[in-house]
Amino acid sequence: MNNEKNYGGLEASAGEEGTSPAKASSPAPLSTIHYPLSTILRGTLKPQEPLSKHTTWRVGGPAEWFYEPADVIDLAHFMQQLPPDIPVFWMGLGSNLLVRDGGITGVVIHTKGLLNTIEWLDNQTVYAQAGVSVPKLARVVAQNNLTGIEFLAGIPGTLGGALALNAGAYGGNIWTYVTSVETLDRHGQRHERTKADYEIGYRQVKGPPNEWFIAATLRLMPYFPAEASSPGATTPPAEASSPAAAEASSPSIKIKALLQKRNETQPIGLPSCGSVFRNPPGDYAGRLIEQAGWKGKGIGGAYVSEKHANFIINQGNATAKDIETLMEQIRESVLKQYGISLVAEVHIVGKS
Numbered sequence: 001m002n003n004e005k006n007y008g009g010l011e012a013s014a015g016e017e018g019t020s021p022a023k024a025s026s027p028a029p030l031s032t033i034h035y036p037l038s039t040i041l042r043g044t045l046k047p048q049e050p051l052s053k054h055t056t057w058r059v060g061g062p063a064e065w066f067y068e069p070a071d072v073i074d075l076a077h078f079m080q081q082l083p084p085d086i087p088v089f090w091m092g093l094g095s096n097l098l099v100r101d102g103g104i105t106g107v108v109i110h111t112k113g114l115l116n117t118i119e120w121l122d123n124q125t126v127y128a129q130a131g132v133s134v135p136k137l138a139r140v141v142a143q144n145n146l147t148g149i150e151f152l153a154g155i156p157g158t159l160g161g162a163l164a165l166n167a168g169a170y171g172g173n174i175w176t177y178v179t180s181v182e183t184l185d186r187h188g189q190r191h192e193r194t195k196a197d198y199e200i201g202y203r204q205v206k207g208p209p210n211e212w213f214i215a216a217t218l219r220l221m222p223y224f225p226a227e228a229s230s231p232g233a234t235t236p237p238a239e240a241s242s243p244a245a246a247e248a249s250s251p252s253i254k255i256k257a258l259l260q261k262r263n264e265t266q267p268i269g270l271p272s273c274g275s276v277f278r279n280p281p282g283d284y285a286g287r288l289i290e291q292a293g294w295k296g297k298g299i300g301g302a303y304v305s306e307k308h309a310n311f312i313i314n315q316g317n318a319t320a321k322d323i324e325t326l327m328e329q330i331r332e333s334v335l336k337q338y339g340i341s342l343v344a345e346v347h348i349v350g351k352s
């Protein structure tokens with residue numbers, strides 16, 4: 001195992017297994033399993049890792065323990081050895097997460113930049129692991145002259161996070177293209193699942209409990225220039241509302257057009273989490289928030305973007321509390337003015 005720094009008890013020798021950490025403030029529970037961890041695992045385990053370093057909002061308290069696996073086998077070993085009472089939380093790029101300032105108890109498994117394999121199973125079917133960046137996957141697919149997931153090019157995140165949330169944009173959703181997934185359970189067992197094992201909705205996916213995504217297989221469509229703009233073409237119905245200019249273009253050109261559209265309408269490059277609230281049926285959360293007068297307003301270091309009212313920006317010194325309080329106030333004001341109760345799209349996790 002790659003040992004980062006002081007483990008507060010994890011690095012004790014085999015004879016000390018089960019002893020308490022040296023300091024009362026050190027993370028405790030994993031000390032009971034330090035011996036197998038230190039002899040078998042090849043990943044990196046860190047105590048008290050600030051999650052503000054790993055979320056796109058740049059806020060969030062520490063993970064009691066933070067594990068970056070070397071590969072899937074290593075991660076399976078890690079899960080096998082974790083005592084069942086230790087809470088586990090998985091994260092990818094942290095681009096849809098509000099981690100509270102008190103941090104997360106137990107172990108956070110971090111897949112971003114790891115579990116990074118992309119393989120072609122045939123000329124239309126791609127297998128990718130959960131840590132693969134979805135913009136990268138979209139580009140690789142487009143370079144192979146296949147169409148379908150161009151919309152992912154502008155969604156910062158890992159494949160695991162995209163599967164967990166049914167990430168999508170411009171009418172497309174990732175699960176439209178998924179044929180099967182591979183998961184890992186709390187005991188380190190791997191499972192092959194089909195789409196039928198999941199209830200898939202708007203930015204939400206329900207599947208077998210206590211399983212996390214380690215890979216997925218996606219089936220794409222070949223791009224035929226002559227068909228791209230004609231009715232009944234291979235372009236799926238879900239993509240029908242994509243910008244007209246992009247519709248008739250090659251996958252790579254379509255990606256460029258979608259990214260340009262994002263740059264024009266969203267505060268790209270500033271610390272945010274994308275859309276904070278889900279769009280209510282038949283309306284847009286951003287429109288309601290703007291009409292309720294929130295653009296440019298804020299609390300502490302967090303404010304509502306002038307460019308897109310459903311984005312909350314960390315101006316540098318925001319706390320998770322600032323953001324959560326701002327979200328609450330926005331929700332109350334939209335409810336009061338329009339009778340619509342906005343539902344958070346971001347996942348709020350951890351202790352206050």
Ligand SMILES: Cc1cc2nc3c(=O)[nH]c(=O)nc-3n(C[C@H](O)[C@H](O)[C@H](O)COP(=O)(O)OP(=O)(O)OC[C@H]3O[C@@H](n4cnc5c(N)ncnc54)[C@H](O)[C@@H]3O)c2cc1C
Nearest residue numbers: 092093094095096157158160161162164167168169213274
């Ligand atoms: C500028 C910007 C624009 C955005 N635009 C869009 C958009 O157009 N459409 C859209 O859908 N989203 C958008 N988002 C939100 C976000 O990028 C997506 O939701 C993305 O899919 C999250 O992936 P992630 O790897 O960052 O997941 P994280 O934020 O790390 O995790 C999100 C959730 O997924 C779970 N999770 C993570 N990995 C796994 C796994 N391997 N197995 C099981 N569960 C897992 C986590 O536990 C958590 O509950 C945007 C965000 C930003 C910052």
